[in-house]
Amino acid sequence: MTKSEQWQQHLNLWHASGLSQVAFCQQHNIAVHNFQYWRKRLSPKTQLTKTKALIPITLTSSAPARLRLGSQVLIELSAEALPDLLLALNDRGLLYASA
Template sequence: MNKVEYWGKHIADWQASGLSQKEYCSQQDIKAHNLHYWRQRLSEDNAPKPKLIPVAVHRAALVRVLLKDHTIIELSSDTLAAALVTLKAQGLIHVAT
């Protein structure tokens, strides 16, 4: 049994037990932080991955980008790619992989 199977079984057994995570770990003689780590890791593995949607622009248009801090960036669509690369290089946006 590999680690993924081992911890997947513990997670399923814990969920079926009705015990708190702390109680289950104590009974199974495993560390609660390990169970927590593997719960997160396995849930991330099963989470749907964001997909990029290709966009073709046939003529320049005005693009408005609203950032989390409510900053609005307006630019021509023919400069959008360059602007995104610059923002990423400055650490202002992050690309999901």
């Protein structure tokens, strides 16, 4: 059994126990900081952020393309330059889709 599988078992037992994290860790002689680390590492949200996928797009005009990154960054460039930008962002691990 891998370490991830062992910790997933601990997390499943904790969920079923109804105990607080601290109480569960005390009962099972587990360091709370280790428990919290593995809880975060194995959480579904963390797993989603690790899954990267490109979103297919189709450009239908030569109008400027706008790419919004969060609430602070807006990139405007020619539609012809967009594929190169997207590939560069993807190559650097900066481009991903989330569900």
